Amino acid sequence: MADKVLMKGNEAIAEAAIIAGCRHYFGYPITPQTEIAAYMAKKMPKIGGVFLQAESEIAAINMVYGVASAGKRVMTSSSSPGVSLKGEGLSYLAGADLPSLIVNVQRGGPGLGGIQPSQSDYFQATRGGGHGDYHMIVLAPASVQEMAELTIKGFELADTYRMTSMILADGTMGQMMEPVALDLKVNPAPEKPWATTGTKLQREHNIINSLSLIPEELEKFNFDRYERYKIVEEKETMYEEYMMEDADICVTAFGIAARVSKNAVDEARKRGIKAGMIRPITLWPFPVAPFAKAADKVKEFISVELSMGQMIEDVKLATSCKRPVTLCNRAGGMIPDPEQVLRAIEAAAKNGGVR
Amino acid sequence: MMDKRVYLLCGHYGSGKTNVAVNLALALKKERKKVAIADLDIVNPYFRTKDSAAELSAAGITLIASEYAGSNVDIPALPQQLYQLTDDKDLTAVIDVGGDDRGALALGRIAPALKEEQNYEMWAVINRYRPLTPDVPSTLEVLREVEAAGGLPLTGIVNNSNLGAVTTPEDILASVEYAEAVAKAAGLPLAMTTAEARLEPALSGKIENLFPLTLQKRPV
Numbered sequence: 001m002a003d004k005v006l007m008k009g010n011e012a013i014a015e016a017a018i019i020a021g022c023r024h025y026f027g028y029p030i031t032p033q034t035e036i037a038a039y040m041a042k043k044m045p046k047i048g049g050v051f052l053q054a055e056s057e058i059a060a061i062n063m064v065y066g067v068a069s070a071g072k073r074v075m076t077s078s079s080s081p082g083v084s085l086k087g088e089g090l091s092y093l094a095g096a097d098l099p100s101l102i103v104n105v106q107r108g109g110p111g112l113g114g115i116q117p118s119q120s121d122y123f124q125a126t127r128g129g130g131h132g133d134y135h136m137i138v139l140a141p142a143s144v145q146e147m148a149e150l151t152i153k154g155f156e157l158a159d160t161y162r163m164t165s166m167i168l169a170d171g172t173m174g175q176m177m178e179p180v181a182l183d184l185k186v187n188p189a190p191e192k193p194w195a196t197t198g199t200k201l202q203r204e205h206n207i208i209n210s211l212s213l214i215p216e217e218l219e220k221f222n223f224d225r226y227e228r229y230k231i232v233e234e235k236e237t238m239y240e241e242y243m244m245e246d247a248d249i250c251v252t253a254f255g256i257a258a259r260v261s262k263n264a265v266d267e268a269r270k271r272g273i274k275a276g277m278i279r280p281i282t283l284w285p286f287p288v289a290p291f292a293k294a295a296d297k298v299k300e301f302i303s304v305e306l307s308m309g310q311m312i313e314d315v316k317l318a319t320s321c322k323r324p325v326t327l328c329n330r331a332g333g334m335i336p337d338p339e340q341v342l343r344a345i346e347a348a349a350k351n352g353g354v355r
Numbered sequence: 356m357m358d359k360r361v362y363l364l365c366g367h368y369g370s371g372k373t374n375v376a377v378n379l380a381l382a383l384k385k386e387r388k389k390v391a392i393a394d395l396d397i398v399n400p401y402f403r404t405k406d407s408a409a410e411l412s413a414a415g416i417t418l419i420a421s422e423y424a425g426s427n428v429d430i431p432a433l434p435q436q437l438y439q440l441t442d443d444k445d446l447t448a449v450i451d452v453g454g455d456d457r458g459a460l461a462l463g464r465i466a467p468a469l470k471e472e473q474n475y476e477m478w479a480v481i482n483r484y485r486p487l488t489p490d491v492p493s494t495l496e497v498l499r500e501v502e503a504a505g506g507l508p509l510t511g512i513v514n515n516s517n518l519g520a521v522t523t524p525e526d527i528l529a530s531v532e533y534a535e536a537v538a539k540a541a542g543l544p545l546a547m548t549t550a551e552a553r554l555e556p557a558l559s560g561k562i563e564n565l566f567p568l569t570l571q572k573r574p575v
Contacts, residue, residue, distance in 0.1 A: 006484040006518050008369060015486060031400055031429045038368070042487060114427040115400055175401050177369065179484070179518040333427070 004179040009147040009169060010035035012180050013103055014043070016151035017075050020186050022101070023049035024067045024074040026060040028082060031115045032171035033105035036077040057082040061089030061102075068098035069208040071195025073155050077103035079171075080121050081112055083129065090164060091130030095210025097194075097225070099158035101151065102136070103167045105174035108333035116333025117171030119255060122310035125168045126284040133222050135229055137165040137236065138283040140254040144178035150281070156187050161232055162194075168283060170306060172256040172335065229285075238281035239290055243269065247276030249348045250294050252315055253304035254280050256335060261304045264341035273349045283311070291318035299353030301325040302344050304336055323353055357383065359476045361440065361448045361469060363462070364513070365505060366480035367488050367497040368398065368454030371515040375480050375549060376451035377407045378568045380416050383447055390447045393440055394420035395461045397431035398453035407571055433461060441468035452505070455497065459505035466506040476510045478546055483516045483533045484526070491536045498541060511546035512538045513566075520570075524550075524557035531562060 007015070014036045017025070025040040037053065044051035054060035060076045067074035078086060083104045093100055104125065108118040125138045137157050139150040147169065154165035196206045212218035240258075243265060244250065253261040258279040268275035278294065280287050294301075300323055303312035309327040316325050328344040330336045362379060364372045373396070380392040392411060394404035404411075404418065405425040411418050419439065421432040440448045452458055469475045479498050481488060488494040502509050516530030527550050538545040547566040550558050555567045 004484070004518060005486045005489070006369075006482065007486055011369075011486055035368075039487075115429050116427065177519055179521055 003183070004181050006177055007144055007180045008035055008175060008177050009141070009144045010105065010174040011039050012144045012148040013077070013151050013167060014039035015182060016148035016184065017101065017155070018043060018047065018049070019182065019184055020073060020152045020155040021189060022073040022075050022155065023047070024072055025050065026052050026054050026063040026074075026076050027078065028054050028057050028060055030079045030082045032107055032117070032174045033077050033079045033103065035174070036103060057085035058089065061086040064100050064102075065089060065093055065096070065098060068093065068100045069096070069196050071189070071192035071197055073101075073159070073189055075101040075103065077105070079105050079107045080109050080118070083121065083124070087130040089130075090128070090136065091132050091134065092210050093164050094128065094130070094134035094136070095132065096208050097162040098208065099162050099164070101154045101158060101165050101167070103169070106168065106170045108331070114333045115171065117173075117256060117335060118306050118331070118333055119170055119257065120307035120310065120331065121168065122283065122305070122307060125166055126286070126314070134225065135163070135284050137161070137163055137232065137285075138168050139165060140168050140281060140283050141173060142255050142258045142279065144173075144176060145180050147173060148180055148182065148184060152184055152186055157232075157236060159189050159192075161228055163232070168255070170256055233285040236282060237285045237287045237289070239287035240279040240281060241290055242277040242279065244276035244278065244290070244294060246274055247294070247297070248274040248299050249276070249302065249345050250298040250300070251275060251277045251302045251304060251341065251345065252280070252291075252311070253277065254283060254311070257304045257306055260336055260338055261341050263338040264345060267338065267342050268345045268349075271346075273345060275345050280311070286314045286318060288318040291315060292320070295319035295322040298323060300348040300351065302328050302341070302348055304328045304341055304344075306330060306335060359474055360444065360446070360472070361450065361475035363450045363452055363475060363477045363507070364480055365452040365459050365477065365501050366454070367485065367494070367501075368458075369485055370454070370480045370482045370488070371517065371549075372454070372480045373402060373404055373451050374568060374571055375513055375515055376449050377404060377411065377571060378566070380411065380449040381414055383449065384414050384416050387447045389445055390415075390449070391417035391419055391440070392449045392451065393434065393437070394418070394424050394451050395433060396424070396451060396453035396458060397433065397461045398455065398458045400425070400429045402571070404451050433464070437464060441465050441472070444472075456500035456504035459501040462505035462507055469507060476546070477505070477507050478511045478513045479509050480513045480515045481534065481537060483530050484518050491533070491540050494537050495540055509541065509543055511544050512541065513546055514548040517549075517551070522551060522554065524554050527554065527558060528561065
């Protein structure tokens with residue numbers, strides 16, 4: 001075990017970003033993700049990188065825009081209210097087709113909310129977060145090890161598809177400590193012939209921009225972008241299935257809710273209920289296929305969320321509402337416990353899928 | 356060995372100061388009448404001494420903590436009963452200091468009185484499995500920063516090296532050499548090596564000054 005280190009989820013994200021070759025970090029402190037900035041502040045100067053505490057979240061996201069334009073791996077991180085401030089920048093990044101990594105360690109909302117964990121920015125993340133037609137690749141880690149691995153994956157996907165990747169974690173994932181193996185493989189950044197790195201009088205100017213005054217042209221940008229999104233949907237969807245082979249009841253959850261739910265599924269099995277779980281790892285693209293398949297077999301779906309029910313809408317879409325989908329939730333910074341999820345599973349089993 | 360009135364636990368962020376502090380207070384209470392534990396953490400709003408309030412209260416230990424500790428009010432507040440720690444000479448006090456130099460800054464208010472009284476231990480809690488303190492130079496750097504910010508010289512090292520719930524006896528044995536090297540380089544004694552109580556049978560007799568710990572509650 002000695003090749004592992006004991007890390008907070010936030011620290012794992014920061015270290016993995018450095019391993020991925022990110023040498024530019026811009027942020028503004030907010031609980032519960034401040035360890036990311038603190039870690040970068042300690043480490044970046046020692047490895048020739050840039051750590052900059054910006055004057056605001058808005059400044060930080062626009063610094064990300066600048067570095068991404070120059071073709072370098074770059075990240076910023078924040079928590080819910082801070083990510084809302086970054087919304088405009090996220091839209092501009094999408095409009096200019098710039099790759100970057102954004103981390104949201106969610107806390108309870110709306111408004112300033114509280115500092116306890118939440119998953120109530122699901123809509124914001126999976127629907128883009130700002131104005132206009134676009135998506136981000138949204139990755140939902142459920143362990144400190146995954147915080148590290150998905151950070152690297154996020155940089156790689158961002159570069160491949162010229163998109164923003166978002167790590168959508170929550171306060172628990174950010175604060176919890178677990179051993180992490182850091183011998184992680186990284187695909188180096190691909191050539192970026194579009195980047196503004198200086199023409200050296202050898203080529204035409206590259207222009208990074210999100211302004212299009214000709215509607216026909218802007219329409220084409222949108223159609224082309226969605227062709228690219230289709231490829232992401234086909235090739236990059238990630239999920240974990242747990243005991244789904246013979247499941248009658250399908251629990252679905254991501255992040256910390258999935259860890260709680262797994263305990264409940266195990267306990268339900270001990271009590272003779274055939275429960276299973278689908279854990280989406282990419283929230284966009286949403287893993288439609290396993291849900292569509294399960295919809296022909298299971299009696300009922302239960303969406304376990306730290307929100308008032310957001311992912312549940314994607315579950316209903318993915319299952320074409322073939323079976324009932326019920327919500328098992330806590331909100332405002334509270335976490336469902338395994339007993340609550342177990343009660344929901346037992347109720348579903350008793351109900352037999354008739355609602 | 357534990358003959359001082361005040362025990363301060365400082366060190367790098369996430370090294371396990373709070374866990375050690377709670378266990379130390381419980382151990383001291385077995386020998387002494389009047390024991391208090393003070394939460395001076397101005398860095399981290401989570402994983403606070405206050406999380407163990409029920410256990411501490413059941414053991415008859417006074418908890419001195421800001422009323423905002425462990426709440427949603429995320430501000431660096433110090434408890435108003437702070438001066439009891441230096442004024443009440445009948446009190447045995449365990450002081451849980453916040454992480455890194457930023458945390459140690461909170462000691463500025465009480466450091467002069469503690470220095471004058473000369474009846475304290477200022478122990479640096481270290482964990483070689485934490486990412487920013489894997490070796491002697493990096494650990495020493497943090498300890499020097501903590502010492503400078505706190506305005507109070509360190510008097511010993513607590514080796515709290517662990518990998519959380521999956522820690523093996525081998526992990527702890529492998530950390531002793533590191534802890535001894537840190538202590539030697541810092542010119543300080545290695546006051547104790549901690550281990551979760553479940554590991555005690557495998558380690559007893561193999562480690563000097565072994566201090567068994569029970570863990571504070573952890574998230575799911």
